[in-house]
Amino acid sequence: MSVLIPCANCAAELAPGAKQCVACGSPAIVLAGPEPKGGVCAVHPERLHNATCARCGSFACAVCLMRSREELVCLKCAPAPRPATIPLENRELGLTSRFVGTWWAFIVAPGENAERVGDGPLLGPLFFSWCCWLVPFESLMALMLVAAPNESVALFLVLGLALTSVAFVTWSLLMPLGEWVALRAAGVQAPLRTLIRVASCSSALWSVPVCGVFPLGLLALLFRLVAVRRGLELSWPEALVAVSATPIALACLVIMTRADLWLWL
Numbered sequence: 001m002s003v004l005i006p007c008a009n010c011a012a013e014l015a016p017g018a019k020q021c022v023a024c025g026s027p028a029i030v031l032a033g034p035e036p037k038g039g040v041c042a043v044h045p046e047r048l049h050n051a052t053c054a055r056c057g058s059f060a061c062a063v064c065l066m067r068s069r070e071e072l073v074c075l076k077c078a079p080a081p082r083p084a085t086i087p088l089e090n091r092e093l094g095l096t097s098r099f100v101g102t103w104w105a106f107i108v109a110p111g112e113n114a115e116r117v118g119d120g121p122l123l124g125p126l127f128f129s130w131c132c133w134l135v136p137f138e139s140l141m142a143l144m145l146v147a148a149p150n151e152s153v154a155l156f157l158v159l160g161l162a163l164t165s166v167a168f169v170t171w172s173l174l175m176p177l178g179e180w181v182a183l184r185a186a187g188v189q190a191p192l193r194t195l196i197r198v199a200s201c202s203s204a205l206w207s208v209p210v211c212g213v214f215p216l217g218l219l220a221l222l223f224r225l226v227a228v229r230r231g232l233e234l235s236w237p238e239a240l241v242a243v244s245a246t247p248i249a250l251a252c253l254v255i256m257t258r259a260d261l262w263l264w265l
Contacts, residue, residue, distance in 0.1 A: 006062065006072070008050045014062075028062050042074070053077055079233070086116050086201065088124055102128060106204035110223045114231030117197045125200035129172050132207040134165055175199065178246030179228065186241050190232050195242075198231035199224065221247070 006013055009026035020027050030048040039049045041061035049059030053074040066078040087093060087101030105113040117125075141161045148154040176192070176199040183190045205223045221243060229239035 006050050006065070008048055008062075085118075085120075086113060088128055088201070089120065099128060099131065102201060103132065103204045103207065106201055106223075106227070110202055110204075111226040111230035114198050114202065114227035117194065117201055117231050119191060119194050120197060122193065122196055122200075125197045126172065129200035129203040130169060132203045132205075133168050133172075136207050137164065172200065172203070175246045178249060179242040182245030183234075183238065183242050186238060188234065188238050190234070190242075194232060195228070198227050202227035 007021035007024060007026055007028065008030045010021060010024040012021055012023040014021055014028055019029075028050075031046060036048060039052075039059040041047045041049050041064055042058040043064050044061050047061040050062045051060060051065055051072050052058070053060055053065075053076075054071040055073050055077040058074055058076075060074040064075050065072055066075060087105060088098050090098060090101075093101065102113075138161060141157055141164075145154055145157045145161075148157060173196075176196040179199065180190060180192045180195050183195075202224045205220050225239050225243045228234065228242055229236060232239075234242070
């Protein structure tokens with residue numbers, strides 16, 4: 001969300017803090033005068049309104065206007081600012097507390113905490129995502145490796161562990177990219193970095209045994225749906241398109257591959 005200053009004369013969009021329109025030279029804020037010719041701001045009656053709030057319809061000057069996604073809204077209708085950052089990026093906490101706190105926060109309230117993600121570095125959330133999946137899975141594989149009856153089985157488990165780790169790291173990057181492409185195709189301008197951060201932090205549920213074994217389970221997808229919707233301020237249909245795009249595309253690819261293999265045989 002950012003302050004938007006539309007010119008009261010020609011409606012050209014001005015940069016935040018601009019005092020006059022570059023296009024027509026008119027001041028960004030026009031005083032109403034004793035007999036205003038147009039509507040005046042509901043908060044500042046001494047100023048002419050620059051635009052009308054898309055939600056409540058009240059007049060607002062440039063100072064009182066905000067952009068919420070693709071709408072111009074007044075300060076009263078604008079969403080509340082994002083709360084403090086997620087525990088993962090709270091440098092006052094220890095490393096263990098940051099990871100455990102983020103894990104618990106997204107298990108208990110994925111949507112509410114997704115609103116706190118915002119833009120920022122990618123390495124921390126991605127590493128958190130990898131840990132949520134790889135640590136439980138690799139622990140299980142390590143126990144199986146210890147109990148392996150012979151070297152052949154142990155070598156097979158090590159190879160499977162390595163391939164699975166690479167596959168998950170690749171998947172954790174491809175799925176947000178697929179969601180971003182789906183949103184772009186639907187005409188929704190979503191920031192890719194924020195989408196990757198929200199998707200990575202919502203991977204907390206994958207560490208739960210039931211969902212960790214099946215990372216594309218309905219419960220894990222539901223958590224991801226809620227997190228993506230709240231974190232990027234999407235509607236339910238837009239979030240559903242984003243979250244379901246990559247799994248559906250992958251399922252179609254698998255079906256087509258098996259069909260081609262069956263015809264070849």
